[in-house]
Amino acid sequence: MAFQGCQKWEVWRLLPGRQSVRRDLAWAESVVLRLMAQTVVEEHGPNRVIVAFISAMAGSLAGSMINNYINRIRTWHIIHCIMWSIDYLAIEMVMCAATVSAPSKSSKPPRQPVTITYLTAILSHLNKDDPLDAVVAACITTMF
Numbered sequence: 001m002a003f004q005g006c007q008k009w010e011v012w013r014l015l016p017g018r019q020s021v022r023r024d025l026a027w028a029e030s031v032v033l034r035l036m037a038q039t040v041v042e043e044h045g046p047n048r049v050i051v052a053f054i055s056a057m058a059g060s061l062a063g064s065m066i067n068n069y070i071n072r073i074r075t076w077h078i079i080h081c082i083m084w085s086i087d088y089l090a091i092e093m094v095m096c097a098a099t100v101s102a103p104s105k106s107s108k109p110p111r112q113p114v115t116i117t118y119l120t121a122i123l124s125h126l127n128k129d130d131p132l133d134a135v136v137a138a139c140i141t142t143m144f
Contacts, residue, residue, distance in 0.1 A: 047087045054094045063099025070095075 041049050051072065057066045070091070077084040119140060126133040 011040060047090055049093050050086060050091060054091070054098050058094075058098035059101045060103065061098075063095060064103045067095060067097050 044052075050073075053072070054066055057069070074084050074086075076082075122140060123137055126137050128134055128137065
């Protein structure tokens with residue numbers, strides 16, 4: 001396994017006999033990705049990396065999807081007790097630009113609201129003696 005990043009080159013090998021086990025290869029690949037991400041963040045700083053990530057995704061994903069990715073990264077930091085020191089103002093400005101530049105196909109138009117008439121129509125087609133239909137009826141009458 002090897003990776004090159006930020007003008008650094010790292011190479012290492014799995015122990016003999018471990019190359020054939022898929023789990024060990026997947027583990028090694030995940031270690032390489034984590035080390036590569038850590039190297040990039042150390043070289044450029046977390047704010048610059050997050051801004052670059054948002055900028056790279058802008059124009060191809062909806063702003064809410066990019067925001068979900070950022071929140072997942074933040075959650076990972078919290079779970080692993082790693083400091084999350086990000087300039088929220090800079091991130092917010094870049095996120096606004098990413099939301100504006102999102103393609104129109106990345107978001108769906110709002111759906112019609114669920115009404116009592118709609119629920120009644122669904123319930124009229126369900127058989128209350130069928131366990132599956134009974135569960136569906138219970139779910140839709142308690143969720144809405």
